[in-house]
Amino acid sequence: MPEKTIPDATETELGAEDAKLVTLARGARARVGAAEGASVRDQDGRTYAAATVALPSLQVTALQLAVASAVAAGAQSLEAAAVATAAETLDGAGHAAVRDLGAGAPIYVADLDGTLRGTVTE
Structure with missing residues (x-):
């Protein structure tokens, strides 16, 4: 599976439920x-x-x-989904797995310290 480019973050703060996803990933x-x-x-909501x-x-x-x-x-x-990673790209296999169940689900990509780097929506 090809890796996915992570678009630059356009938002600086996530809502509480999405921030929880980043915390759980970390x-x-x-x-x-x-x-x-x-x-x-x-x-x-689970x-x-x-x-x-x-x-x-x-x-x-x-x-x-x-x-x-x-x-x-x-x-x-x-x-929605979140991943905490130091990688420059989102792995293709993980992206595909999320898309199997959530065609429009945002995938929040954060650095290991929890800083949001971008959101993959395609």
Whole structure:
């Protein structure tokens, strides 16, 4: 999957529910020292957080795992997602996973310190 360019942030502050997604993503990453952390919010407002899994036999991006957790819990659509990363681009596989359940869901991309870098909406 091709990586996705992160557009520059046009907003400086997120609403409370979206800021919570960034906080959850940062916490998931920090808890295990992973490369990335991610979180998603489903159609009922439930949130799911995950970190990158990088094992010799299994590679899963944080966004893929957060989406998979939501689906496993019965989510049918996503309202929004967030990823905390140092990467310059959004991974294509995670982006595709979010789009499978939320065609118009914003994906907030934040630095590891929580600073919003941009929002992917396509």
